[in-house]
Amino acid sequence: MELFLAGTAVYLFAVTALGVLLATTANSMPQFALLSIPVFVIMFLLSGSFTPFESMPMWLQDVMYLAPSTHFVRFAQSVLYRGAGVDVVWPDLVILAGLGALFLALALSRFRTMLARQA
Numbered sequence: 001m002e003l004f005l006a007g008t009a010v011y012l013f014a015v016t017a018l019g020v021l022l023a024t025t026a027n028s029m030p031q032f033a034l035l036s037i038p039v040f041v042i043m044f045l046l047s048g049s050f051t052p053f054e055s056m057p058m059w060l061q062d063v064m065y066l067a068p069s070t071h072f073v074r075f076a077q078s079v080l081y082r083g084a085g086v087d088v089v090w091p092d093l094v095i096l097a098g099l100g101a102l103f104l105a106l107a108l109s110r111f112r113t114m115l116a117r118q119a
Helices: 002-025 029-045 058-064 068-082 086-118
Strands: none
Touching: 002 029, 002 068, 002 086, 029 068, 068 086
């Protein structure tokens, strides 16, 4: 149970960082809402939780590896259904943390650029 909670925390960090990145691209709150709804809905629907990931075209699988939800679904299924330990799911946790760090770094860079333009 602790492993699943730790993985969920890493996933929430990655998705929050993606949300902050999307917020830096929007000019207003309504624009952010209209941008985030399709991004998060499509990301969730294509993550492999509703349909088998392997039934998607290869190009779409490659694109979806950049989404945190894909790795979280693999992680959650491994832990909850198969009782996997850290030795099995650590690659997904590392990828989730890496994506979160990448999204946050891009968001911070965009935010600093925005502030520099305003000053």
